[in-house]
Amino acid sequence: MQIERSVPFWLERRLFPLYVTLTFIFLFIPRLSLLGFFFASLATIHFVVGRTEKQLRKDVAIKWRHYEILMFNKEQTSLQLEVFGIDSLTRLGLEATLRLHTDGSVIFPEMDPLHPATFHATIDSDEALEIPIQTIRRGPAKFDEIIITVRLPWRMGVYLFTFDTYPAFTVLPSLTAQAMPLLLQRLRLGERPDRYSPLKNKLVQLGAKPYTAEPSKEIDWYATAKTGRLQTKVFDTSNQDTFTIALNLSGPSGYGLHQQYEIFIEQTAFLISELLKEGCKIELFLNRLDTLNKMTQLAMKEGQPQLKHVLMLLSTLSTRDVYVATQQFDRYVTRQKYVNSQLIKIECNKIALLS
Template identity: 20%
Template sequence: MKFKIDFKNSRTMTFFIGSVVILFILNIFYGITLNIMIAVSLGFFISFALLSYLYEKNVAQKLRLEILNKEIRIYKNQEDSIRIKITQEGIMPILGGKISLSAGDDIRFVNDISTGIRQHTVTAITFTVMPKSSIIIEVPFTGYSRGVSKIVKAEINIPQIFGFNTLDLKQTGRPDHEIIVYPDRYAVHNEGMENQMIQGSFMQQNALFSDPLRPTGTRNYLPEDSMRAIHWKASAKTGELQTRLYEKTTKITWMILINLRSENSYAPPKNIEETFEKITFITGRATEAGIPYKIITNMVMMDNRTFFKLDEGEGKLHFKHTLETLARINTVTYTLSFERLLRYVQLHEELSTHVIFTGIADTSISADLSILKTKGANVFQLNEYGITPFKADSSEGGRT
């Protein structure tokens, strides 16, 4: 972190220096004889002013601040801390210094002292660092909401040891770190989705974690096998647990389509943050099941005029990219209609076996989703009730 010096004069120190100068002039030009106390005081203040000048010129010259954990990734409501190393390479100590930090409100400092400052959290820490040494201070915080936060303002206040002045250092340049707050995968409203997503909760052709499979036989059960794969009749006959063996006929893939528009306006849906948390949950389950997936939103990338998307992938690394993608999505941005996104998918995207969409499905959206169904995709809707098979002919005009 880089800082610039902002020196502030003290009125008290200015008064003392002015008094010393006046006494000095009167003694030289008018021959005024000073008594011993005044002479001692004069020498004292001259020495004090000289030391104060040397201190303020040198104390910050070799002062270094560095954020040690430049990339912090946490889930919403988790706690962590920013670790800051303060090094004084010079010969001047800093006694009772104070560092003030201001960051975006996607996090909340534990000792937050912000007073009505919009979209910021503020804290202050007192520190002391001796010459040729360093200290590490930790600034605890909590992930408050999905998003990306940075320290946008940092100031260091150094009190004068030999005077009444203050030396302030203000941060310059762009931040060289970031704090990414992921959506809460384990939010309370996600608990009810677990039973919806296990094998057999829907019809075989629609189940998110099922695929048309042909049984080829059984083998002895292994500890890493799923309990749902146990063939209980074969186990009863042999007296040992037997696991079903299947031959895959197709490969399951997911396409998750996120609608960032409300039903009747360009604003994001009121429950969009809850939607992100549910997507975090289901993509985590897809990762555990080894299912590849991709995410497409109706947010438009201004540089190439294409829809913002995460390409298809699988595994833990892909899930990490998913979390970062969801954290970085700006809901207040330029979007196109969800119908436009669906038509783009029809024309330009390789159709996945399972399509999961968010938001309300009105008549026109239902018609486009029905086209995906006729092409062989199993279509699901992610809404406040969880994740359910989409029915275009529902009595609510597709709002299921």
């Protein structure tokens, strides 16, 4: 903790010895004793202010209680902040105000809408403060300013208490269902795209057969057009449980960061969470270079630990990262992916499920 004080020039520390000296000089000189009493008053005020400052340095402190360092985007919660030494301020007749400021990834929803990243309140007791917060942006988030202001009476000065320890958070991508318009397409060897979802449809079309008495919705019009005879689809239950997710954040040209990359990140997080809920195994490739100048990837695993690793990785993505071009990324994924896994590509406003 550090204390900065702003006081009138006549209360500067260097003047206290001068006031004491002038008091003894003028107090015992006839006709100048009033001037001696004046300097004695200044010295007394100076002494009281100094003692007050020492008391504040000894008593005032803060402690954060019960807050989670991992939060999802758009999540709301409350922080508990305990401020010590307020009873001492009350006995001295002093008023304290608290000011918090964040880096913009976290806001205070109950504060001024024009300045949502700033919180201010008057502190009048040692009871813990409940401070509502809301995350608004994925990635690292923190407080960058915590100040307690104490004002002395009669405008004799202001004390600013600043603190070195700030709460820090990691904001994970949202896992809300609306983040995932499930538009999975299964592209079959250059043929027509066929809508298929590994989450909502457990049946996979194996082929076609001559029509007998099946419902009209099961007619395979594509096969019918090729053979010249009415054909129906043949389905089988899918036992696919290993998936390779390839997240490409490059723009439509194949280079640079896509302007909707945040949507891609949320779609990837939601899709992986749903697949892991179904007991699937997941590996993840990103077209970002890591600190070793290698393609970013997570090995094939399953369960909640894998979901946590995925969310933590996605939370670190930044516009300052280096991203690999689309063609180079596709070749890398094709070579490195798990042999028997189903490849799902997320790129340029589409999610493609590839055989």
